[in-house]
Amino acid sequence: MQAAIMEAGRIRVAELADPEPGPGEVLVRTRACGLCASDLHVLHHGEQLVQWSRHAGGPFDMDLSRPVVLGHEYCAEVVDHGPRTERRLRTGTRVTSAPVVIRDGRVGAVGLCNDLPGGFGEYMRLSEDLLLEVPDALDDARAALTEPVSVGMYYVRAARLRHDDVVLVVGCGAIGLAVLAALRREKVRRILVSDFSEERRQLALANGAHSVIDPAAQAPMADGPPSVIFECVGMPGVLDEVMRQAAHGARIMVAGWCLQTDHVFTPVAHTKGLIVQFGGGPAPEDFETAHRALGEGEIEVSSWLGAQIGLSEVADALEAMRDPANPIRTVVDPRQS
Incomplete structure (x- = not known):
């Protein structure tokens, strides 16, 4: 797959192997992923965050000598189902989820682990149990903002x-x-x-x-x-x-x-x-409430959105987030070149 990878302190587009869904997981194709200021911070302070996580059990479980695909605010569509899945969502269904994958009782952070590529790539593997179907009334870009x-x-x-x-x-x-x-x-x-x-x-x-x-x-x-x-x-x-x-x-x-x-x-x-x-962070009930509020129009985030970009523009768009005059969220569609 094509992805905007983080490697050696910079973002570049590269070809990676498609992720393979494991037990209880679903392979999805990314349709939209928001660029977050935390992605920029990981890019420039990754080593410090990895060291902190190793000592304090933080979420930044990365080997920075290998490619990392960032991106934890996403809307995607179901492509395939891994073993031991219920297949409750058919192929082509638009979905979002909290950016974690649960396997063998362990929780991994999507977009913050080498083996859990995030939404800056064409494909991700996600936990089937956490997937929420995106309603027709909600477009891809706004659905991607469920996480924030x-x-x-x-x-x-x-x-x-x-x-x-x-x-x-x-x-x-x-x-x-x-x-x-x-x-x-x-x-x-x-x-x-x-x-x-x-x-x-x-x-x-x-x-x-x-x-x-x-x-x-x-x-x-x-x-x-x-x-x-x-x-x-x-x-x-x-x-x-x-x-x-x-x-x-x-x-x-x-x-x-x-x-x-x-x-x-x-x-x-x-x-x-x-x-x-x-802090702490959102529980499943918070993600579900946000998903429902966006889908039913209780919360409108259109004013947050700026341009929709392709993978080749991710590096520059991340750096542009330093300027508060720029839109709150730029959204990447990895299906674009």
């Missing part, structure tokens, strides 16, 4: 919001927008969004934020202290600044994965009695 939307669903569910909570979302990338969408779905009465980018602030308003803040001109807490803060940036120093500005008793949900060593001044949290909750 499920992240927002998880963090909002985990926050256990109260009816009188005022919420601040810090950062308006894909995860910030996904949190915003989940908050709107829960009918939260007051949602503030903070981002340095004018384009991102306007996008937040278009997606239902009640008010937006430019932190270069105004402190995010200046309009009154939010009771719940979702940190959706994931860069060193951001959590520390959020903690310093938060009100006494605030709850902070750390949705932005900082994949570098970070530091916070913990006496601030002690003095203010802050509740700081780190």
Whole structure:
């Protein structure tokens, strides 16, 4: 198959053997896959992430001397069934799934393992039990965004919001927008969004934020202290600044994965009695809720989408994600050259 592979710190198009579905697995052809900022981070900091995973049981189970096919936000179609499958979805059915494969009681991350190629390639092998059929009303590109939307669903569910909570979302990338969408779905009465980018602030308003803040001109807490803060940036120093500005008793949900060593001044949290909750990730129920919400039109992500590209354009498109003026999601279709 053709794939945009990560090798020796760069992305290039290469020919790889087609993956073969094992027991309980289905072979699928990728129709659309979103480019995520975490893919860019893996490209430039892969060795550090692999070392961390080996010591702490993280998901980055890669041999960087061998090709890796990234891509964990996808819509695909069923091509073939492996042994011991129920064959409940016929060939040609459009599907999506949480980006994990379960085999022999072990969980592997699609797009983060050498032997589990992701959506930057023509074919993937996925666990049949996790596949969700994509409804006709949902096109390939929007279906591929089920994964980031499920992240927002998880963090909002985990926050256990109260009816009188005022919420601040810090950062308006894909995860910030996904949190915003989940908050709107829960009918939260007051949602503030903070981002340095004018384009991102306007996008937040278009997606239902009640008010937006430019932190270069105004402190995010200046309009009154939010009771719940979702940190959706994931860069060193951001959590520390959020903690310093938060009100006494605030709850902070750390949705932005900082994949570098970070530091916070913990006496601030002690003095203010802050509740700081780190990640985890979407459960199957969150992925299913996101899938249903997208399919039924409860959540609309069309405004997130930019160009649809082919494999040869993946390398440049990943680097372009550094610019917040660019669209939230570029989608690759590996069927294009």
